[in-house]
Structures are given as structure tokens and as C-alpha cells.
Amino acid sequence: MEAVVLRNIEKLYGGITACTDINLFINEGEFFTFLGPSGCGKTTILRLIAGFIQPGKGTIHLGGRNITHLEAEKRQVGMVFQNYALFPFMTVAENIEYGLKIQKRDKKERAERVEKFTEMVGLTGFEQRNIAELSGGEQQRVALARSLATEPKVLLLDEPLSNLDARLREKMRAEIKSLQKKLGVTTIFVTHDQTEALILSDRVAVFEKGRCIQIGTPQEIYLHPANSFVAGFIGDTNLFSAEIKNGKASISEKLSIDLDTDEAGRFVSIRPQDVFFTKAQDGRTNVFPGKVETIQFDGISVGYNIRVESIIFRLTLLNTCAFRHSITAGADVHISFDTKSIKILDC
Template structure:
């Protein structure tokens, strides 16, 4: 039975000295995160945002400049990587080329001097779990990339760590295999019940794998939430822009009545649900996903089609309004009117699918 553990990060900072020690670079800037036992959490963000540094501090490969890391309630700042109840699945697989699959998976247990019968039982169970039956005597160079990744996953799982760490493990695989392997990783994680912390810059990977996503940018946490929360109610413009495709329209809060805001965009006023802190007279930005925009012969705003592209499942439009350019995805175009470049149209949007930031 898996012994899952929660992870608590308190005011964690990692500073690097650069230019001969004359200046500092804050790779991670005072972040606090609570991860529950058995949860699958993804650290997501662009290159240089601090996600890998955060993962490496949890693993013990980097030492925090400030702050604390707790695993299962125990502070682990001063423990070496081998003394922490974690295991890492690396981007490069890091398999031993001179050992067969069985011995690669068994390596950590042999170091721990586990009883031979117990070791054999654990390795066989893990090999079955990750679907590598019959490949025990093969060597890494005789396996596909996906199979090598399964061996790396099995080698980490067989140690029965409290937390499993993933450092962009699928980035070396082709697109189709990456989709398949992320499904397999999630299935195995759920079956075993292990806590997983996963680093990626691929938003599709994060959305499909995660219970919660932690969006990082320039060393700070921009937002923590479920994939749905991150997509539909982004906390900042950065989050909205990083996850999926987002349109931004500038407006003003014309009136507030409880949790209902009257928004003024150009000369048009309309009501939207709003639970934020902005007040009457303040400028705001509306986040509209492409699927939330509807176009037709009547509507709130006048616009012009500046690009129209058939994409199979949807017609992709780029629309010019007076003060914004919008991307629109009109699904099932076979039964719709197709508007061509240069045509004047009107724009509406689903008010339940508009978010104010």
C-alpha cells in the first residue's frame, strides 16, 4: 500500500549570485504551496519561471536561500536527497545502459539491501503495473522511448516514496506518444494513490494530468487552482494568456449591484456576474475565450472579419472591433453561415463565459 505524504512549502526563496557575485537573481521568490497527500499537482509556466528550481529544492538537489519544506509534516530542508522520502523521474530517463530492465528497476532496492524474495516480489509487481511484462531481460537501448519512460517510472515507484517528482518526463517523446504516456502516468498515479508533483511548460499536459495546477511566472505563484478554475477564472492577464487562447477587451465598471457588474465597452453597456474587488468607475479587462464569442448579422458590437480559416471541427475567425482584435472558434461550421475575410458582422458573447480581471 502506498504511503502518500503531503508537501508544504513555506515562504520558499532561491537566490543565485550572478556577474561574479555583484548581483542577484531570484529564481524562486517567497512562494508558499500546500499539496495534499495523494494529489497530482503540476508546476506550469514558461522557461525560467522557477518551476524546475522549486522541484529540485523539494528533491534536495538545490538548497533554499530562505523558507522551509515539509514532507508529511516533517521539515526536510537539511536532509540529503537520498534521505528524503521522494523519488524523481527525470526528463532524460537516466537508466543504466549496462543493466537490463529488471536490474534497472531493482537497483534502488538492492542498495537498501532488501530481502531477495521481497525484492523480487516488489519488482515483479511494478513491472506488471507499468505494463513491461516479458521485457525484464532487455536493455535500455532495445526499448522505445515510451518503454524507457515506463522503466524510469517503475524504478521510482518500486521505492514506494511518499512523493513522486516528475521533471518534464515526456518532452523527449513524439506528440502522439506523449499524449498516450500522460494518460498512462495519470492512470498509474491514481491506482497507486501516490502524491505527484509534475513540472511542465506544456499546458495540455498540465490540464489533462492535474488535480490542481500551480502557474508560475518570474519566480512567483500567479495562481493555484483546478484546470477548470485556471481556464475559466484566471486571476491575472498572464494566467489567462498562458492557458489556452484568450481575448482581452478593455472596459470600465459602470455600476455595481451586489455580485452583478454593469460593464461599459466602447458605447455598449451590459451586465456580468462579478465577485472581484473593482469598484464603479475603475477600468477592467474582460477575458473571452474563442469559443465564448458568437458572430452573426445582429449583436452588441460591430466588427469586420480580417481572417477566416476552416479548421475541420470549427471555423477560425479573426475579428476587428473598434478597440480590440478577437479570435473566435465557431464549431460545427458545416451547418453555419461561413463569413469571409472583409465581411462586416456583429459580435455577441456568452455572458456566463466572460471573466473580469
């Protein structure tokens, strides 16, 4: 069953379109992510679902019930804000208890639930601490516990990991995912970090300028991007505008790529891990001579920027012990890629 359904949602602020033509069908228990650059409307849609703002057009259903005009407190939606929005003068326990008081739960139940959710997020022993005495990661856990304690039907997480350092971010990412699976709560997670979206999500919706461009599993959006924006936003890629005809894609005056299809389009996309070094006389199609301009080493992989005529190709290799790379900046090389790794895009 669908837990959250948005039909034809639009929200304008004065003359600014924050989001438009939004149609989303989110399943019960799903981990669903909104992914897109700053200002594309992600927070606006969360706020519409939570009931903090009203749409100009469209309807919102929660568990089959039309909640478009229902007050926020009656929606059974929990939201964790980007800045956590904790009450700074309350203790950890008081923060977690807050939503339960609003729900008018009796004292005994409140105490039980505070204990349960404090433990669930690993903060037992921190109950009487003030918020100011907590690290960013601990505050994030309090915000999560405060939302979960109210037993929301839907959990909305607005970039909850963006204030954390890289290591803590990875840890909290794993914790949120396992907690979500354990509780089975339908979750909408907002991020502009594509890696986070790919790792965490059952499905991802990609947004651009207030519109939903594509919805799919992480694999679907990575392997079959709907357009050049999605191809460029989800993972690194070599994206070229091209004139495509007669089985060839011209990506510059002097550079033409052989295709194995008659498909029409305006862009070609080739992932850096699909480009490889080869020998000049390899006998393959799509072998190009070039010069290594820069090399980027990040431990796991080595990225090369290779100039071929006026075009820069990016090539990524895994840094395995079986293959230590001897190619240096300035080296003359040949690169190639299989026709099947070339993605043709319309727009």
C-alpha cells in the same frame, strides 16, 4: 493530511531569483501540477523537494516532518527527470532495481518488486533489454517504474511527456493518471503544457518568473484567472488592455465594450468560444461589424481571426455536422458576445 508543505521558500543562484515566496500545501494522494513558461522555477522547486539543492529561505515538510536539511536519499521522494536519466549500460530490470539496491532491500524483495513494477508499466518481457533498444515511450515507462518501485511518499515528475510524439503523449498521460490513482501516491507533475495540466490535475499551481501566481482546480484557474498572465496562459483568450469606467471598457480609440458591472480593472478577457457570429440588426449589445482575416481548421473546431477596427478578435466554433461553416476569409461579418462572458482583470 498535507503530504508536502513548502513555506516561504526562496532559492537564488548568484543574483538570479529562481523562485521566491513559495507557499504550497499539497494533500495526501493529490495529483498536483506546476504549470508555467520556461525558466519560471518549476524544476528548481522539484529539486528542492527532492533534496538535490537547498533553499536560501523557508522550510519543507513531508508528511508532517521537517525535511528542509535532510539528505536526498533519506527523503522517500521519487523523481522522474525530463530526460529520464536512465543508466544506458544497464538493462530494464537493472534500472528498475537500482533504487532498491540503494535502499538495501534484500535480493528476493528486489526481484519481486522489479517483476511487479515491470508488469505495472506494461514492460513484461523487456526485462533483459538494454535501454538503447527502447523507444522514448518505453524509456519513460522504465523511469516511472524505477521511481515507483522504491515506494516513494511523493512522486515528482519533471515534464515526463515532453519527449514523446502527440499520440504517445496522450496514451502515457492516461496511463500515468490511472497508475497514480491506483497507487494513491502524492504526485507533483511539472509541465508547460496547459492542456496537460487541465486534463491531469486535481489542482494546478501557475508560476511566472519564480513566483506562484495562482493555485486552484483546473476549472477555477480557467474560469477565474487571477490576472491577465493566467488568463492568457491557460487556454486561448481575447485579452485586451482597457480603460474601464461607467460600465464600459474602451479597448481602442474607436472600440468600446458594454459591461454589466461597475467592477474596476485594467484588462478584459473573452474566450474565443464565447464570441459568436450574429446578424447586424440583432438588437443585442456588443455587436460589432468586422472582416474575417484568417481561418484555422483543426478538425474539431474552426478558429476565425476577425478584424474589428484595429482589433483582432478570435472566435472558435465546434465543427459539428449540424453546422458546417460557409464563412470564408475576407467575408464581412458581425460578431457579438454576452456581457456575462467578459472577465475583468486588475493586472
